[in-house]
Amino acid sequence: MKKLLAVLLSIVMIIGATLSFTSCGETDNSGDWAEIKERGYFVCGITVYAPMNYFNEDGDLVGFDTEFAEAVADYLGVEAKFQVIKWGSKYLELNSGSIDLIWNGFTYGAEDGVPRTNYVDFTHAYLKNEQCVVIRSEDAATLNAKAAFAGREAAVEGGSAGESVAKGLAGNEDKLAKFDSQAAALTELSAGQVDFAVIDLQMAKAMVGTGDYAGLTICTASDIVIEPEVYAIGARKGSDFTAKVNEAIEALYEDGVLQEIAKKYGLEYDLVEDLGK
């Protein structure tokens, strides 16, 4: 009996030790490109929003990032697939290999004060963006200066660049309601649960004031200064795929293909100049 117990325990300990050993080691992603080439496609993790990745009337996935990814895939001779993910699980999805790129208006910068470069390798930045404050149209007269936002309730996407901006404006973390997507934050605002939302300017330009968000408007208070930022694509750390995607981006920019796609979505003035230089 005792011997058996000892054997069982040692088995458990061996399993435990191997588990902890493998989890400590830096994972090696330098063979990513070979693997992607072999299987013939790469997977982009997305959430659905205009103008980056969204469904048109026919139910087809379109958008700037969608077409951009397809163009990159074309150049590399593989296929681009898109997987709708929970934005909060994006690093988990990336590191477990269920997606290969985070490509969905992904801001090059920090998240909760931690630089995102800790989690991913970025490709070239390709599009300029800002965070922007959205309010209900009827509040436009009262919420007209930075001071008016102090102590107000805000809705943001958890883990987004807008979260820290909203925290700065409201002055208190407790005032933030965090959601799965930027669209959910807007919904919260139009339903009257919060006083303002902070989302990407590119998204706000495409969605605020139309359709389901007709009652919303972009806040134009001149004393709210928000640092400009850029979008880039996130790849696994140490992956050799990053260089491949960069090569494709440079070529597409040189040939004017990227500019064409940008024009289609009204983003031609927001492309990063001298991309890749």
Add this chain to the structure above:
Amino acid sequence: MGTDFLSITLSLLEGFETTCTLFGLTLLFSLPLGLVIAFGSMSKFKPLSWLCRLVVWVIRGTPLMLQLFVVFYVPGMLFHVRIFSGEDGRFTAALVAFVINYACYFSEIYRGGIESIPKGQYEAAQVLGMSKWQTFRTVILMQVVKRILAPMSNEVITLVKDTSLARVIAVAEIFFVNEMDYLSRGLVWPLFYIGAFFLIFVGVLTLLFRFLEKKLSYYKI
């Protein structure tokens, strides 16, 4: 994408199909697997019975949501193997997690049912010269089925609603479809509409179980 009643119904039905498939396949695999685990934990070979009880303890003792994360993400993160790749990868991962989880719950119901049969019946069968397997198949099994029907119907109905947890790994079941397409755009009523889908489905199951109970109520005094 339209937001009229018909197109919402159609797209929700598509999600509900995934929900139903997940439900059906989970039952199909976890019912027999549960019996295997039940036999394992009743085994006279102690290490096997310990192992089965340990597994049941771990699976019943941790949230199903966590198990979904572990099944889908951990193989890729720790060992760099992508078991669940391809189109149906997420669904398969969810199915594996659900089957293991429900098999453990079922195994305890089976065990309770089997152990509730009086010892005298085994002894009587032995006197009549029946083998162990014969005894189980012809004497014990159907009595067990009758006894466990009520707790099983409980678990099965819980499973219908638990399938919505699969959305944490982005399986396109009905709640995930609704969250991504409608809730995120401020449409709240589809959420309650989904409630009707489940209510009808569970209603059918309830009738089915009532029918089975009636069917199996012979020899009742």
